[in-house]
Amino acid sequence: MERKHVVELVKWKSKPKVSNDEMVSAVDGILPDLETLPGFISQTLYIDEDGYWVDLYHWETREQGVASNDLMAARPSFLALMDLIDPTSVSIAFLSLPDIA
Numbered sequence: 001m002e003r004k005h006v007v008e009l010v011k012w013k014s015k016p017k018v019s020n021d022e023m024v025s026a027v028d029g030i031l032p033d034l035e036t037l038p039g040f041i042s043q044t045l046y047i048d049e050d051g052y053w054v055d056l057y058h059w060e061t062r063e064q065g066v067a068s069n070d071l072m073a074a075r076p077s078f079l080a081l082m083d084l085i086d087p088t089s090v091s092i093a094f095l096s097l098p099d100i101a
Contacts, residue, residue, distance in 0.1 A: 005041055006096045008057040008065040013089035023053060026081040033075050039064025052089070062094050 014023050027045050034040050034057070041058035048054060059065035069092075072078040 005058050005060055006062045006065060006094050008059060008068075009093045009095060010055045010057065011052050011089075011091045013052055013086045014084050015086050018084045020047070023084055026077075026084050027053075027055065030072070030075070030077040030081055033072060033077050034068070037064070037068050037071055040068070062096070065094060 024045065027043075031043060034043060039060035041060065043058070044056045046054040046056070057065060057068075059068070
């Protein structure tokens, strides 16, 4: 069975004194750049009860999701977001639907 897309799960904590509004605005700020990348489908931001932000990115392929990190690295919108994030708290995982018969 062909899988139509993968989900990139990015989790982090903000630096001290960064407000939720600042974080949401910064994440919203990267969306126009993300929309220009090959394979980008959608993005949704959440926050959990422990203060971890969880961003779900849908990509056509895992390879496109992985490549997006290098493609975004120098963009001003991404650098502004990274300035708000505690770099020691970041984790990234890729999820796909299980293979079924």
